[in-house]
Amino acid sequence: MRLKVLGAYGASDAEHNLTGYLIDDWFAVDAGTLTSKLSFVQQARVQAVFITHAHADHVRDLPHLIQNRFSLNGPPLTLFATRDVMDQLSTHLFNGIHWPDFSTIPNPATSKPAVLYRPLAPGKRVTFGDIALTAVNVHHQIPAAGVILEMNGQAIVFTGDTGPTQDIWKRANKTENVVALVTEASFPNDQQSLADETAHLTPQSFGDELKKIVADAPVYASHRKLPFERDIESQIRNLRDRRARVLLEKNYTL
Ligand SMILES: [Zn+2]
Ligand SMILES: [Zn+2]
DSSP states (O other): OEEEEEEOBSSOBTTBOBSEEEETTTEEEEESSSGGGSOHHHHHHOOEEEOOOOOHHHHTTHHHHHHHHHHHTOOOEEEEEEHHHHHHHHHHTSSSSSSOOGGGOOOTTTSSOSEEEEEEOTTOEEEETTEEEEEEEOOOSSSOEEEEEEETTEEEEEOOSOSSOOHHHHHHHTSTTEEEEEEEOOSOGGGHHHHHHTTOOOHHHHHHHHTTOOOOSOEEEEOBOTTOHHHHHHHHHTTOOTTEEEOOSSEEEO
16 A cells, blocks of 8 residues: 655644645545645545544645535545544534535536535444545544554554544554554653643653554654654654654655
C-alpha cells in the first residue's frame, strides 16, 4: 500500500501542512490538507474520505474538495465518520451558513449529489471497494475516532488526535499484518500538562502508548505543533525505540 502524507503537522505555515493522508491515491484520512496539495486530476481520483473529528485543522480542505467534486461532475465523494463526528460536521460545518450541505444538492449534469455521508458505528468493520475500515473511538476534547484500514492483506492504523487511549490499540493488536500505525505527538515534553488538558500526546506519553502496541511495525508521530517540531523530533528519537518514527510529508511504500 502507498501512503502519501500531504500534511503531518498540527499547525501550518509556508512549509508545514495540516493533517491529511492519502492511501493508494483514492482513500483519504482527514482533510486538513487535500485540495491545497492535490491537482484537480488527483482530487478526482479521491473516492472517499474518513474524518477523525471536526476540529478545523482536520477539515480545512473538505468543503473545497466537495465543491470541486461538484464542479467536476464526478461521482459522489463518500464521507466516512462516526455518527457523533458526522453530527458535528452537519451542525457546525455543512449547515448552510459556514458551507452548503452538498449532500442535498443534486448536480444538474449527473442528478447525483457531490457527497454522500456514511456514518459509522464505532468498532463495526465495513467494506468499501477493496478496503475494509473500522472506526474506533479515541480520547480527545470532542468526539473523535481513529480508523483501521485493511487492504490487500495489509492494515494501517490512524488514531487522529488523541491523548492516552486504549480501544484502538486493543483492536489493532487483534488485526492481521499491521504494517504502520500513525498517531500523534503534538507538544514537547515540557508541555505535558497542556497536552493532558487538551487530550494530546507528547513524546513521553507517545512512548507510553508504544508499550500498548504489539505489532512490530513503525509507529509514526504526526501532528507536531509549530514551532516545537524540532524539540518533538529529537525527543521521539531519544525514546530509543526502533519502532518510534517521526512522520514526514512524503510518500511511503508499506
Ligand atoms: Zn488536530
Ligand atoms: Zn483535534
